[in-house]
Amino acid sequence: MSSVNxxxxxxxxxxxxxxxESGQVAAFLGYSQGTLPGTMQPFVARDVEDAKKFSWNSFCxxxxxxxxxxxxxxxxxxxxxxxxxxxxxxxxxxxxxxGCWSRNMVVQIQENQIERQRAVIVGISSRGMVSRRKLxxxxxxxxxxxxxxQDNSLLVRGDGxxxxxxxxxxxxxxxxxxxxxxxxxxxxxxGSLSGDRKIPDRFRQVEEIEALSVDDRxxxxxxxxxxxIRCYACRNACPLCYCPTCFVDDSRPQWVGKSIDPVDTxxxxxxxxxxxxxxxxxxxxxxxxxxxxIRMRLFTKKLQKxxxxxxxxxxxxxxxxxxxxxxxxxxxPEEFILTHIKKGDKK
Amino acid sequence: MRFDxxxxxxxxxxxxxxxxxxxxxxxxxxxxxxxxxxxxxxxxDRRNWTHRPGQFAMLSIAGKGEIPIGIASSPTEKGHxxxxxxxxxxVTTALHKxxxxxxxxxxxxxxxxxxxxxxxxxKNIVIIAGGFAFTTLRATLIYxxxxxxxxxxxxxxxxxxxPGMLLYKDELKQWQERDDLNVYITVDRExxxxxxxxxxxxxxxxxxxxxxxxxxxxxxGPPIMIKFTMPPLEEVGWRNDQVYLSLENRMKCAIGIxxxxxxxxxxxxxxxxxxxxxxxxxxxxEF
Amino acid sequence: xxxxVLEKEQAGHWLKGxxxxxxxxxxxxxxxxxxxxxxxxxxxxxxxxxxxxKSSIKTFFFPQPEVLFQFNARASAPDAFRLREPKCQDKPxxxxxxxxxxxxxxxLNSMPYEEDPYFQKRIQETFIVGFLCREGCSTCxxxxxxxxxxxxxxxxxxxxxxxxxxxVEILSDKGKRLVGxxxxxxxxxxxxxxxKDFVEKAKGQALDQDVASILRSKGLMHLYDAPFxxxxxxxxxxxxxxxxxxxxxxxxxxxxxxxxxxxxRIRYWDSCMFPLFxxxxxxxxxxxxxxxxxxxRFMHKLKYFPDRFGPxxxxxxxxxxxxxxxxxDIRQVLRSLLEI
Numbered sequence: 001m002s003s004v005n006x007x008x009x010x011x012x013x014x015x016x017x018x019x020x021e022s023g024q025v026a027a028f029l030g031y032s033q034g035t036l037p038g039t040m041q042p043f044v045a046r047d048v049e050d051a052k053k054f055s056w057n058s059f060c061x062x063x064x065x066x067x068x069x070x071x072x073x074x075x076x077x078x079x080x081x082x083x084x085x086x087x088x089x090x091x092x093x094x095x096x097x098x099g100c101w102s103r104n105m106v107v108q109i110q111e112n113q114i115e116r117q118r119a120v121i122v123g124i125s126s127r128g129m130v131s132r133r134k135l136x137x138x139x140x141x142x143x144x145x146x147x148x149x150q151d152n153s154l155l156v157r158g159d160g161x162x163x164x165x166x167x168x169x170x171x172x173x174x175x176x177x178x179x180x181x182x183x184x185x186x187x188x189x190x191g192s193l194s195g196d197r198k199i200p201d202r203f204r205q206v207e208e209i210e211a212l213s214v215d216d217r218x219x220x221x222x223x224x225x226x227x228x229i230r231c232y233a234c235r236n237a238c239p240l241c242y243c244p245t246c247f248v249d250d251s252r253p254q255w256v257g258k259s260i261d262p263v264d265t266x267x268x269x270x271x272x273x274x275x276x277x278x279x280x281x282x283x284x285x286x287x288x289x290x291x292x293x294i295r296m297r298l299f300t301k302k303l304q305k306x307x308x309x310x311x312x313x314x315x316x317x318x319x320x321x322x323x324x325x326x327x328x329x330x331x332x333p334e335e336f337i338l339t340h341i342k343k344g345d346k347k
Numbered sequence: 348m349r350f351d352x353x354x355x356x357x358x359x360x361x362x363x364x365x366x367x368x369x370x371x372x373x374x375x376x377x378x379x380x381x382x383x384x385x386x387x388x389x390x391x392d393r394r395n396w397t398h399r400p401g402q403f404a405m406l407s408i409a410g411k412g413e414i415p416i417g418i419a420s421s422p423t424e425k426g427h428x429x430x431x432x433x434x435x436x437x438v439t440t441a442l443h444k445x446x447x448x449x450x451x452x453x454x455x456x457x458x459x460x461x462x463x464x465x466x467x468x469x470k471n472i473v474i475i476a477g478g479f480a481f482t483t484l485r486a487t488l489i490y491x492x493x494x495x496x497x498x499x500x501x502x503x504x505x506x507x508x509x510p511g512m513l514l515y516k517d518e519l520k521q522w523q524e525r526d527d528l529n530v531y532i533t534v535d536r537e538x539x540x541x542x543x544x545x546x547x548x549x550x551x552x553x554x555x556x557x558x559x560x561x562x563x564x565x566x567x568g569p570p571i572m573i574k575f576t577m578p579p580l581e582e583v584g585w586r587n588d589q590v591y592l593s594l595e596n597r598m599k600c601a602i603g604i605x606x607x608x609x610x611x612x613x614x615x616x617x618x619x620x621x622x623x624x625x626x627x628x629x630x631x632x633e634f
Numbered sequence: 635x636x637x638x639v640l641e642k643e644q645a646g647h648w649l650k651g652x653x654x655x656x657x658x659x660x661x662x663x664x665x666x667x668x669x670x671x672x673x674x675x676x677x678x679x680x681x682x683x684x685x686x687x688k689s690s691i692k693t694f695f696f697p698q699p700e701v702l703f704q705f706n707a708r709a710s711a712p713d714a715f716r717l718r719e720p721k722c723q724d725k726p727x728x729x730x731x732x733x734x735x736x737x738x739x740x741x742l743n744s745m746p747y748e749e750d751p752y753f754q755k756r757i758q759e760t761f762i763v764g765f766l767c768r769e770g771c772s773t774c775x776x777x778x779x780x781x782x783x784x785x786x787x788x789x790x791x792x793x794x795x796x797x798x799x800x801x802v803e804i805l806s807d808k809g810k811r812l813v814g815x816x817x818x819x820x821x822x823x824x825x826x827x828x829x830k831d832f833v834e835k836a837k838g839q840a841l842d843q844d845v846a847s848i849l850r851s852k853g854l855m856h857l858y859d860a861p862f863x864x865x866x867x868x869x870x871x872x873x874x875x876x877x878x879x880x881x882x883x884x885x886x887x888x889x890x891x892x893x894x895x896x897x898x899r900i901r902y903w904d905s906c907m908f909p910l911f912x913x914x915x916x917x918x919x920x921x922x923x924x925x926x927x928x929x930x931r932f933m934h935k936l937k938y939f940p941d942r943f944g945p946x947x948x949x950x951x952x953x954x955x956x957x958x959x960x961x962x963d964i965r966q967v968l969r970s971l972l973e974i
Contacts, residue, residue, distance in 0.1 A: 233873035289959030436915035606885030
């Protein structure tokens with residue numbers, strides 16, 4: 001096992017155990033080993049014994065912020081809808097947070113989904129998580145039966161092959177272009193901070209698509225989503241998607257058809273992306289969980305780029321900075337609302 | 348089997364009968380419950396139609412969808428079907444906007460219904476209903492009155508929030524006047540002009556104290572009413588296998604395939620909706 | 635019928651000859667790195683990868699969506715809102731390269747769908763050419779579910795890949811219709827021995843327990859109230875990946891759609907993992923919690939279905955094991971249920 005991961009694993013286990021033992025938290029949210037090589041399972045420990053199951057490696061791909069609101073709610077005494085919470089402090093949850101996960105927790109705090117004081121955040125500076133798909137591609141899609149992670153490489157074995165893969169080569173696109181690997185808010189830190197990274201071409205993938213003609217872009221988009229099975233794993237793995245009833249599930253009115261008509265599928269993906277504009281931290285959960293390998297992260301990445309260009313804003317970095325798309329200002333940019341035709345530019 | 352295109356598809360369980368809305372009655376003061384009298388278009392279908400009280404049908408409005416509704420008419424009422432519909436979702440709202448003469452589809456009869464021709468025969472019958480769950484019990488009562496000799500004493504306990512929320516008000520009056528029926532109609536609270544019983548259904552059931560001797564109870568109502576009706580019955584010796592309930596769950600195919608209405612291994616649409624309480628208690632509480 | 639042999643280099647010609655009367659589908663590579671069911675365009679077919687393609691073959695029997703009825707949605711039309719059964723324009727289909735688990739899923743799904751005319755019609759019009767498995771993936775567990783890597787249930791034709799040739803068994807009248815043209819010959823003695831060896835080796839040891847009958851014998855509420863459901867369901871994100879990739883998840887919803895005067899009543903895949911699956915119009919939800927939904931999926935496959943039909947509703951293809959975003963592993967759940 002990688003010495004880095006081993007150290008982090010041990011620290012998680014001991015921090016979680018001590019927080020649970022002292023009663024500081026009622027539950028601790030982290031990761032345990034999965035049943036397949038290269039899979040990790042989000043895991044909630046509720047006692048000291050459980051804490052031994054925590055583990056850490058480069059395959060912790062689901063944003064743990066996603067579980068936080070429901071887990072916190074589950075620890076509150078039951079009450080009717082609309083009834084105020086009971087007096088006094090409510091049970092707390094310990095949770096691991098990398099850069100993007102912590103930024104999503106900031107967004108959740110800003111959007112009143114969680115209370116800061118109820119989350120005991122244990123920060124870990126992220127070294128980037130590995131894309132299982134990239135790893136599979138790196139070994140020619142042969143079945144991987146064993147992965148041994150070293151500090152900077154992965155030893156991958158399968159039936160009749162063994163290969164050493166450079167870790168960074170198979171790190172997810174979002175992690176490779178991440179500039180904020182450090183947790184933004186935390187109560188305890190594992191390891192040390194590594195500082196913001198300079199990535200000169202962090203939007204390169206988006207720019208390549210922007211450079212296409214409108215038709216080609218549409219073609220690219222349609223091709224990308226053509227294999228979508230509408231399982232909504234992308235939506236459900238996203239900490240931003242917490243609407244009690246998602247627009248795709250609404251029946252009165254029904255906005256989107258339910259089968260896999262290309263128009264309905266496109267509408268789902270476009271609206272999902274737009275709902276995340278100015279809130280998405282590019283954590284990559286959506287893309288990591290897609291069973292069909294759709295790169296829907298590029299849709300939100302484009303909006304991330306737009307929000308950065310138009311508002312100079314990156315979500316989740318500052319708990320006190322208002323979210324640009326849910327705040328109105330007189331001098332908000334608005335050119336993008338107008339179409340060419342309205343502006344008299346008949347192309 | 349049907350590979351050759353020349354062979355006609357003979358039976359499609361998803362295809363409703365074509366029918367027409369023949370009459371509409373507003374049942375309750377809030378206007379949320381209407382009874383639709385529906386007549387199948389095809390005379391042969393009308394003649395062949397037969398159902399058992401407690402069964403339901405899917406009402407189909409092309410463009411809106413289908414909805415399971417208990418059949419409120421008795422099979423002894425020939426020539427038409429009655430459905431009392433609460434306005435709640437997309438289809439029922441559309442149905443409430445429809446007029447006499449409008450086309451509608453009917454797929455059914457579906458489900459098992461009450462065992463009126465087997466277990467219930469020769470028994471003292473206690474019908475307990477709350478709110479708009481009275482519909483299939485109306486069908487049952489009408490059927491039993493048509494075959495009055497097949498059953499011993501028949502007791503009806505029926506309650507609603509207010510007098511204006513009672514269903515089938517004219518018939519309730521007629522039933523109250525009969526001497527071969529014990530009818531207790533109650534409302535939750537005192538109301539101007541109401542000189543009948545006042546109190547929740549479970550309270551009235553506790554006062555009536557129906558004997559469990561050679562008896563069966565058919566109970567339909569909101570879960571909370573059923574929950575509180577059981578203790579007074581149990582107190583006077585009722586067993587769970589004497590008590591018949593009608594479950595409701597979301598349904599789509601209504602023929603035991605689509606998976607929406609399952610309660611553990613049983614499908615409410617196909618194995619139910621009528622179960623004895625003893626059967627229900629052996630199942631997960633997923634209804 | 636006696637087994638036949640097809641030289642692999644003849645196989646393309648054989649299938650092309652069938653293209654006039656059939657649409658042929660096979661697991662073909664995609665640009666996403668996995669193989670998936672696609673219409674065959676005449677290319678090389680015989681590199682059928684081990685294991686199963688991304689999607690199951692249920693889509694050919696239970697399409698997403700199935701048009702149940704069509705209707706004229708213009709209120710002024712004389713036939714307004716009258717439901718008509720659609721005329722199916724599809725050619726009969728050949729599914730080439732179906733693994734034993736997927737073929738068996740059709741047999742299992744036929745049990746609840748026995749009286750469903752749409753499903754049964756598609757079964758009649760779909761010809762399954764199965765490929766027995768020489769070796770499985772690490773996620774395969776067909777034997778646990780009552781299947782076998784060399785099982786032929788549900789197949790019309792079963793093929794064994796012997797390298798140069800396909801050793802073919804015809805298993806149904808439909809199968810006979812496929813091999814009726816002169817590309818096939820009788821196997822040599824050696825080929826017969828080789829095929830026998832293949833089956834013996836691939837089949838391996840039989841499982842020493844009958845999983846379905848053990849599960850049937852256990853008390854319903856004993857399994858339902860098992861203590862592990864909370865930990866099984868805790869990581870679940872309520873997506874439909876498991877149910878949509880699963881060959882034996884067959885639940886559906888029905889809905890009417892109208893567009894510019896044309897209407898249709900469709901049925902489409904639904905998932906018991908979605909909260910709305912069971913939600914009443916009143917807002918009441920019998921399976922409002924994630925725990926209840928996850929439990930329902932496993933209980934349906936491993937208890938409710940066997941109680942009703944006999945076998946468990948799982949063929950051990952391993953798709954959900956591989957693609958569950960949070961690694962909820964049905965093999966572990968199965969083991970836990972057997973142990974409790």
